[in-house]
Every structure is written in C-alpha cells, then in structure tokens.
Amino acid sequence: xxxxxxxxxxxxxxxxxxxxxxxxxxxxxxxxxxxxxxxxxxxxxxxxxxxxxxxxxxxxxxxxxxxxxxxxxxxxxxxxxxxxxxxxxxxxxxxxxxxxxxxxxxxxxxxxxxxxxxxxxxxxxxxxxxxxxxxxxxxxxxxxxxxxxxxxxxxxxxxxxxxxxxxxxxxxxxxxxxxxxxxxxxxxxxxxxxxxxxxxxxxxxxxxxxxxxxxxxxxxxxxxxxxxxxxxxxxxxxxxxxxxx
Amino acid sequence: xxxxxxxxxxxxxxxxxxxxxxxxxxxxxxxxxxxxxxxxxxxxxxxxxxxxxxxxxxxxxxxxxxxxxxxxxxxxxxxxxxxxxxxxxxxxxxxxxxxxxxxxxxxxxxxxxxxxxxxxxxxxxxxxxxxxxxxxxxxxxxxxxxxxxxxxxxxxxxxxxxxxxxxxxxx
Numbered sequence: 541x542x543x544x545x546x547x548x549x550x551x552x553x554x555x556x557x558x559x560x561x562x563x564x565x566x567x568x569x570x571x572x573x574x575x576x577x578x579x580x581x582x583x584x585x586x587x588x589x590x591x592x593x594x595x596x597x598x599x600x601x602x603x604x605x606x607x608x609x610x611x612x613x614x615x616x617x618x619x620x621x622x623x624x625x626x627x628x629x630x631x632x633x634x635x636x637x638x639x640x641x642x643x644x645x646x647x648x649x650x651x652x653x654x655x656x657x658x659x660x661x662x663x664x665x666x667x668x669x670x671x672x673x674x675x676x677x678x679x680x681x682x683x684x685x686x687x688x689x690x691x692x693x694x695x696x697x698x699x700x701x702x703x704x705x706x707x708x709x710x711x712x713x714x715x716x717x718x719x720x721x722x723x724x725x726x727x728x729x730x731x732x733x734x735x736x737x738x739x740x741x742x743x744x745x746x747x748x749x750x751x752x753x754x755x756x757x758x759x760x761x762x763x764x765x766x767x768x769x770x771x772x773x774x775x776x777x778x779x780x781x782x783x784x785x
Numbered sequence: 786x787x788x789x790x791x792x793x794x795x796x797x798x799x800x801x802x803x804x805x806x807x808x809x810x811x812x813x814x815x816x817x818x819x820x821x822x823x824x825x826x827x828x829x830x831x832x833x834x835x836x837x838x839x840x841x842x843x844x845x846x847x848x849x850x851x852x853x854x855x856x857x858x859x860x861x862x863x864x865x866x867x868x869x870x871x872x873x874x875x876x877x878x879x880x881x882x883x884x885x886x887x888x889x890x891x892x893x894x895x896x897x898x899x900x901x902x903x904x905x906x907x908x909x910x911x912x913x914x915x916x917x918x919x920x921x922x923x924x925x926x927x928x929x930x931x932x933x934x935x936x937x938x939x940x941x942x943x944x945x946x947x948x949x950x951x952x953x954x955x956x
Contacts, residue, residue, distance in 0.1 A: 582948065728918050744941035745934060748910035755900065763900060769908045776912040777818040780933060 542609030544705050544736045545571040545594055550603035550613075551759075552589050563589040565759035566603065571705075574734035576727075578747040581756035587740045588709055590756065594738065595628050595707045596620035608704055625654050629698030629706040633713035635690040637682040637697075643689075644669060644678040647696040654701060661700070668696035672726060688719025695726060699735075706730065709740045724749060787827050788866040791836055791855060795863050798854040800842075801825050813926015814916045815933075828853055836862055877943065884947060888954055895951035903944050910937040 552564040564586045571577055579587045592598040593605065596612065605613040607627065615623065630636075637646045644665045651661035669675045672692040674685075682690055691711060698706055711727070712720040720743070727749045730737055741747050748767065755763040771779065793799070793807050805824045809816035828851075831837045836859035839851040855863070880902065887893040916922065917930040 582945065724914065725918065728914070744907060744910055744938045745914065748907050748914055751911075753904070753907060755903075763904075765904055767904075767908050767911045769912070771912070774818055776909075777815055777916070780909060780913055780916075781815045781818055 542606070543570045543572050544575075544608055545569065545738075546604075546606040546609075547594070548604045550590075550593055550600050550605055552586075552593055552598060553601045562586075562759045564593060564600075567759075567761055569754065569761060569764070571736065571738065573704075573736055575752060576731040576735075576737040576739070576750040577752045577754060578739040578741060578750035579754045579756060580741060580744075580747050583742075585756040586759040587756050589759075591707050591709050591738065591740045594705075595630060596624055625650055626701050627704045629701070629703040631691070631694050631698050631706065631708035631711045633710035635682070635687075635694045635714070637690055637694060639682055642679050642681055643674065643685065643693045646682070646693055647700055650697060651700045664700055665696065668699055669693070672696050673722075686719065687715050688722050691715060691719070691723055692726065695723075699730075705736045705738065707738050707740075710742065711739065712741070712743050712746055720745065786823065787831065788863065790824065790827055791831060791859055792863045792867065794837060794853055795855045795860055798840075798852050800850045800852050801828055804828070804853070810923075811925055813922050813929055814919070815926070815929060831859070835859075877940065881947075884951060888951065895954065896948060899944050899948050899951065903941055906937050906941050906944070910934060910941070913937065 547567055547569045550564060550567045550569075551562070554561040554563060567590060579590065581587050589598065593600050596615070600613050603613065604611065607623065612620070612623065624630075637643075638649070641649065644662065647665035647668060648658075648661040651664060652658065656664075666675060666678060669678050669692075672695060674689050674692045674696075677685055677689055677693070682693070685693065691714075695711075698708075708727075712723050715723060724745055727737070727739065727746065731749055731751070737750070739746055739750055747753060751766060751768050753763070753765050753767055754761050755765075769776070789811075790804060790808065793804060793811075799807070801824055805819070805821060808824070809819055812819065828837065828839075832839055832853070836856060837853045838856050839853050841849050842852050843849050884895045884898060887895045887898055913930050913934045917927050917934065922930070
C-alpha cells in the first residue's frame with residue numbers, strides 16, 4: 541500500500557527583495573495511512589505553506605509530491621480541484637463557511653459537488669453533524685453559531701466525502717479554551733478512527749493529539765519524532781505525578 | 786500528601802486501607818500510582834507528630850487493624866493548610882539556568898536542549914490528554930488531568946520564548 545503523502549525535495553520559493561524567500565525548502569516527508577501528524581514551529585517557519593502545498597492550494601516551485609501514490613505536483617488547477625474535493629478535507633482557523641448557507645448546507649456542499657444525490661448528501665451531513673454534537677444547529681446560518689460550533693460544522697464538511705487526508709491549519713486558533721477542548725476531543729476521535737490527519741498548530745494541546753511531530757524552522761523540517769514514548773500506563777502516570785513508580 | 790491525608794481523616798476516622806482508597810478516588814488515574822507504602826509511612830509520621838491518634842481495633846477473622854483519628858492539633862494543622870495560599874515552584878528556575886549554563890560553558894546548544902525538552906513535554910501532554918479522554922475517569926480525576934495539561938501547555942509556550950531568545954545567541 542502506498543503512503544498517503546510522499547514529498548521529495550518539496551520547495552516553495554517566492555521572489556523577495558534580493559534573495560528569494562524560501563518558505564518551504566526541500567522538504568522530504570512521508571505520511572502513512574492512518575497516521576496523525578502535527579507540525580509545529582515559530583511563526584513564518586513555513587508550516588502553513590507546507591500544508592497548502594500538500595493540499596494543492598499552492599504549487600511547489602521544485603520537488604515531487606505524491607498523493608496516494610499518484611504524482612500530483614504537476615497537476616493543473618482544475619485537476620487539483622477535483623482531487624481536493626474527494627481526497628482532501630480542509631479545516632481552517634477562520635472556519636471558511638459559506639455565510640449564506642445553513643450549517644447542514646455547508647456540510648453537504650462538497651458531496652453535491654462530487655455528484656452525490658441530494659438525499660444521500662443530506663443524510664450524511666446530518667449524521668456527521670449529529671456525531672459532532674451540532675445536529676440541533678443544522679438549520680442555522682454560520683453567524684448564528686458560536687466559534688466552536690462553526691468549527692465543528694467545518695470539520696463535518698471536511699469529512700463528508702470520506703477524504704484520504706484531513707489537513708487542519710490552526711483549527712483552534714480562533715477558539716476559547718472550552719471550545720478548544722471540544723475540538724481536541726473530536727480530533728482525538730478522528731485519530732483513533734485512523735483518519736490520516738495533518739495538524740498545523742501553535743497550540744501544544746493540538747500538537748499532542750498526534751502520534752508524530754514535525755518541527756519546522758526556516759522552511760525545513762528540523763525534527764521528525766514520535767510522541768508515543770512506549771511507556772506503560774503505570775510508568776507514564778508515575779512520570780506525570782512526579783512520584784516514583 | 787501529608788496534609789491531604791490529614792484532611793481526609795478530619796472528615797471521619799479511617800484505617801490505612803480506607804484512607805488510601807479515598808485518596809485514590811480523589812486523584813483519578815494519577816491515584817493508580819500512589820505508592821501504598823507511602824500512605825502507611827506518612828500515617829506513622831503523623832502519629833509521631835501528634836497530629837493523628839491510632840486506635841487498635843481487634844478483629845476476629847483478621848489481624849488487628851489501626852483506625853486513625855485526627856487530634857485537635859491535627860485539625861488545626863488542616864485548617865492552616867487549607868487556607869495557605871502559597872503556590873510552590875512557579876518559576877521554571879532549573880531549566881532556565883540550564884540554558885544559561887549551556888550557553889556560558891558551551892557544553893551544549895541551548896536550542897537543542899529546548900527541542901529535547903519540548904519533545905518530552907509534548908509526550909507527557911499526549912499521555913495526559915489520552916488519560917483524560919477515557920470516558921470511565923470520573924470528574925475529579927479529569928479535573929486534575931486538565932490542570933496538568935494546562936500547565937504542560939504553558940511550559941511548552943514558554944519554551945517558544947526560550948527558543949526566540951537562544952536562537953543565534955552567539956551572534
């Protein structure tokens with residue numbers, strides 16, 4: 541089985557004043573199916589640009605990218621648009637819901653775009669909203685929803701076409717701590733359901749949902765580590781409590 | 786731990802095992818690693834300090850057991866403890882000095898130390914969050930884990946500030 545993401549020498553350089561800006565600089569990364577990976581790094585380290593490259597929202601200036609084994613770095617905009625609709629779910633800091641559509645209409649939109657029947661799209665959307673605890677808000681416009689509810693609707697929208705990959709860019713960046721807690725639980729459930737996830741974040745609690753951490757600096761991945769320490773429950777608890785096991 | 790045990794005994798007398806169970810319940814998952822020996826050692830220290838009194842209770846089917854009860858001095862001690870607002874170890878002094886020492890001696894790269902520390906704290910944060918996700922943990926146990934997670938989160942945030950300070954410190 542092929543990796544969900546395989547990037548080799550992936551780069552995105554912008555012309556700058558004099559020297560080019562190396563937003564993403566020769567990144568090699570492989571993400572396997574079912575992996576939950578977080579990306580951390582200082583502001584401007586290139587983590588959001590990396591997410592945009594992996595989701596086809598920006599094109600690399602060099603390097604290769606394979607999605608589910610298929611070479612995609614040279615795809616046209618329309619081919620990427622088709623691929624994204626089915627294969628990639630996005631969750632953004634600012635939610636990016638369509639203001640004129642109700643919650644359920646926002647969620648079902650990507651399903652309708654890939655040709656699902658209205659009936660099935662609605663049924664799926666309602667099921668997802670229910671699973672994410674916002675079914676009672678289905679008929680509301682986004683501006684009638686709290687930030688946490690909007691993000692849950694956005695997550696439902698990201699999931700409706702059962703994407704290969706979910707990319708989240710600062711998913712809790714606009715949320716208070718209570719709403720963040722709810723989103724953390726949802727992300728943990730997705731991870732446990734083996735949804736392949738890439739979480740770009742400043743928030744240590746979001747990063748800690750993942751099992752693997754990529755640290756970026758100046759456009760490069762400087763560290764790629766596993767977060768599960770291989771400790772037994774007892775040993776982990778003793779470490780947390782600060783007592784001798 | 787000493788004062789917490791005393792406070793639990795102030796509610797009603799208990800023998801060592803009961804007391805341990807009350808503590809474990811209050812602590813949630815973290816109580817699982819409470820060392821049973823520590824409870825008994827602490828009880829005998831409290832007894833020696835005159836803060837609890839032990840009564841030997843004869844049992845027919847089992848060895849005699851000691852039931853502990855708070856003395857008036859112990860009760861006063863608990864009251865003082867409950868009202869004491871001191872909050873130990875607020876400043877992350879040791880790690881801060883480690884970075885200063887690493888830079889001063891050149892024996893280690895401060896940024897490498899920050900990276901290693903961040904990994905370690907995120908590992909713990911991951912463990913804490915997984916424990917808190919467990920539906921079977923009761924509210925008190927979750928609350929303690931929540932506090933642990935928030936402190937770890939704050940520590941990782943502080944490491945970001947450390948990184949900004951120590952990146953390129955040579956120049």
